[in-house]
Amino acid sequence: EPEVTQTPSHQVTQMGQEVILRCVPISNHLYFYWYRQILGQKVEFLVSFYNNEISEKSEIFDDQFSVERPDGSNFTLKIRSTKLEDSAMYFCASDFGGADTGELFFGEGSRLTVL
Amino acid sequence: AQRVTQPEKLLSVFKGAPVELKCNYSYSGSPELFWYVQYSRQRLQLLLRHISRESIKGFTADLNKGETSFHLKKPFAQEEDSAMYYCALKYQGGSEKLVFGKGTKLTVNP
Numbered sequence: 480e481p482e483v484t485q486t487p488s489h490q491v492t493q494m495g496q497e498v499i500l501r502c503v504p505i506s507n508h509l510y511f512y513w514y515r516q517i518l519g520q521k522v523e524f525l526v527s528f529y530n531n532e533i534s535e536k537s538e539i540f541d542d543q544f545s546v547e548r549p550d551g552s553n554f555t556l557k558i559r560s561t562k563l564e565d566s567a568m569y570f571c572a573s574d575f576g577g578a579d580t581g582e583l584f585f586g587e588g589s590r591l592t593v594l
Numbered sequence: 595a596q597r598v599t600q601p602e603k604l605l606s607v608f609k610g611a612p613v614e615l616k617c618n619y620s621y622s623g624s625p626e627l628f629w630y631v632q633y634s635r636q637r638l639q640l641l642l643r644h645i646s647r648e649s650i651k652g653f654t655a656d657l658n659k660g661e662t663s664f665h666l667k668k669p670f671a672q673e674e675d676s677a678m679y680y681c682a683l684k685y686q687g688g689s690e691k692l693v694f695g696k697g698t699k700l701t702v703n704p
Contacts, residue, residue, distance in 0.1 A: 490665040588637070
């Protein structure tokens, strides 16, 4: 069964460093998402991506964040200059879109620790 | 603003007992509601959605627009139901994002 895969599973970085989290969505899906979950808090929407552009983003997704689909398979989240409060589990998700939306297929997450 | 509230952070029941995980939402339009589940060391996955009106793994959830609730129920809990359960809302009308509640950790004791 196809799955969303994410790398790395855990990354530790120093404050101010750039981080790239990678995701390979399910191949025939059209919508891609990043969510994050700070420890003990809820899963929060960051951004959705469709047709090679951002379709929606949350207030969290400020200028420090960017997403890219560089080669038709990978979907990356870049944090330009990490802050302590960026420490969280980051989940990538994808779905078909269209009328039968709602079932997001999630990756296992990338845990980011900013020191 | 859209909001999903799961009032119980932790819920513990014995095997065979009924279980109800509460979810209330705040949204003025016509929502789509979902329950996602995360078993230990596994990824978040869809359990059920209100538009399907289905029962998955013995769980059901009814959308009550009057009470703005979408509680998840199972008449006889099993140990393998132990997991984190997240209620989520998607609002119709163009947005694809899901708004999640904080989650309820269900523990089913033998």
